[in-house]
Amino acid sequence: MVFEELSDLKEHYLRCVRCGQCRSVCPVFEEVRNETAAPRSKVFLAHMLSSGELRPCPEAAAHFSRCILCQACTRECPSAVPVHKIILAARSMLAREHPSRIRATIFREIWTRPALLKLAAGFVRCSQSLGLVKIGQACGLLPPAFSLPGRLPRRPALSSLPEITPAAGKLTARLGYFLGCSTNYLYPEIARSTVSVLSQLGCEVVLPQTLKCCGLPQLESGELEAVAPMVHDNLATFKRLGVNTIFSDCASCTATLKELQVQQLFSGIEILDLSGLLLDLLDNYNSGIKELNRVATYHDPCHLAGAQGITLSPRQLLRRTGVEFREMKDAGNCCGGGGTFAIYHYDLSMKILSKKIKSIEETGADTVATFCPTCIMQLRHGLAKQKLAIEVAHPVQLLAQSLKTGLNTKKPYDLAGSKE
Ligand code: SF4
Ligand code: SF4
Incomplete structure (x- = not known):
């Protein structure tokens, strides 16, 4: 549809x-x-x-x-x-x-080409380092939403993770990792945790180095023509690598890929929910789990709870890490992020976010977990604005902390942005 x-x-x-x-x-x-x-x-x-x-x-x-x-x-x-x-x-x-040259350049020309997208991310990072973004914002040339992603990491996840990560022990599954743009460019530490946790739990993780965007930014901005070719390329990439089952740590990517399957555009490949997958794998994990000394709450991403109806397994997963779990009020309410919405309607987005921050604060938790990198970005921004020392983490990062044995990728545990 x-x-x-x-x-x-x-x-x-x-x-x-x-x-x-x-x-x-x-x-x-x-x-x-x-x-x-x-x-x-x-x-x-x-x-x-x-x-x-x-x-x-x-x-x-x-x-x-x-x-x-x-x-x-x-x-x-x-x-x-x-x-x-x-x-x-x-x-x-x-x-x-009403075609727009700027919109077409961003969403059709740059975002569809991984090399150009990487270049653009590097350009943004350079501008941040030189203080140009702050100057641009102070002069009113750049909108306030430019501070949303925070400082971009020096290297995206794809630069530090191999195409194939073997299972650390007995092989139980071979899985393709659909690495979304947000995790890759904003939160490579989440990708490292994802790969290392799955490897520890007995999975061979296949992370294609040529993967393109899932197509959500193009769908949301109305640039539909760009979507089908990318989806076709991504499917061909997984097929070439002999992958029949995939997962993603990004709820938005998973929801989009599932919707594309309904459209018969991403057919012949099974898409797993990461929280359910991790729970299944943990059932057969015998090396012990260290209880985390944290009080955590959970924010339901719209693209996971609303679009896919997945609310129970992320909470069960959090409990398996040994955190003290506290439910927040209106956990299923939107955080006000949502792709370009926060850029075009920053003030409105912040008003919606402030209610979510209040719900988080009321729990007394020291950590808020969520399955969507865009929500992570939004929540970190809101908590920092209100000077609240509450950590925002992807559940897979917490699981990486609680698994006892050593991992086989670099720096898997860092919750905050990469400082490489
Ligand atoms: S809920 Fe909204 S969209 Fe649905 S019938 Fe009522 S007014 Fe129309
Ligand atoms: S923001 Fe309002 S109109 Fe848009 S999808 Fe959500 S409920 Fe519907």
């Missing part, structure tokens, strides 16, 4: 009875408190766009950009209107009618 035209979705948006139930769960509406921000308004405007009553103008594009694509509205709708997919289709139509 992701690739359907807005007009193809007519039967879906006509099902909207304007009951307003979607408003009650929309984090954007909750803050804006204006009907124009409500999911049902977007459904209505999409209908008008499709019928030609509304011109595809920049104002319409701005309206549809005010959505985190958290999918809460779709889940809540009693008429089963796939609101977030209608919004995606509207964005795609608007992007086609």
Whole structure:
């Protein structure tokens, strides 16, 4: 359905009875408190766009950009209107009618080519080191959202991890690792933990060095034409390496790949949920687990809890690391991140985030864990802004700390950003 035209979705948006139930769960509406921000308004405007009553103008594009694509509205709708997919289709139509050179360069030219993306990440890091980003922000040339990712690590994960990492002991499975762009460029320490933990638990980890993006940034920005070729290349890469089963430590990548399977675009390969996989492997792990002296809470990423319905196994996994687990209030509420949303609507994003930070703080936990690198980025930003000394970690990093035996990759335990 992701690739359907807005007009193809007519039967879906006509099902909207304007009951307003979607408003009650929309984090954007909750803050804006204006009907124009409500999911049902977007459904209505999409209908008008499709019928030609509304011109595809920049104002319409701005309206549809005010959505985190958290999918809460779709889940809540009693008429089963796939609101977030209608919004995606509207964005795609608007992007086609109003092409943007900058958007096309970023999402179609650079993001689809790993070498160029690596170059771009290096350029950002250099600019950060020279203080140019701070100067740009102080002069108002760069938006405040540029400070969201923090200081980029010197080397992405792919520069320090081999294509094949053998199982540390008896081989139980051979798995392909879909390394997402955020983990690769922002949090290579998560990738190192992922590889080392799976190796310790008896898996041979295959990490293709030529992997491309999963396609989510392109889908969200309406640049759909770029998606299918990347997906095709990624599938061919895994096939060439003889991989039939894959996983990712990024909830957004997994949700996107599963949706692409529904579209028959990423077929013939099994996608595992990492939390469930780790729980299964731990059942057969006999070398002991060290209990962590931490109090941890868990934030449900929209792309894991909402899009894939996975909420129990991440919590079970955290408990297996021996942390004292404390549930936060509204753990399933969005943190306000969501790809480009935080860039285009920084202030709104921060308002949504502040509620999440309050929920985290109320638990008294010293650690908040989550399965999505984008959520990690958002939560770290919010906690730092409020000067709260609460660590944000991926559950696989905590598991790496609690497994007792030595690992076979470099620096697997560091929770904070890489300082290589
Ligand atoms: S909940 Fe569904 S039917 Fe009700 S207004 Fe929202 S989109 Fe329409
Ligand atoms: S996807 Fe989330 S942010 Fe977007 S309209 Fe629906 S509830 Fe609101």
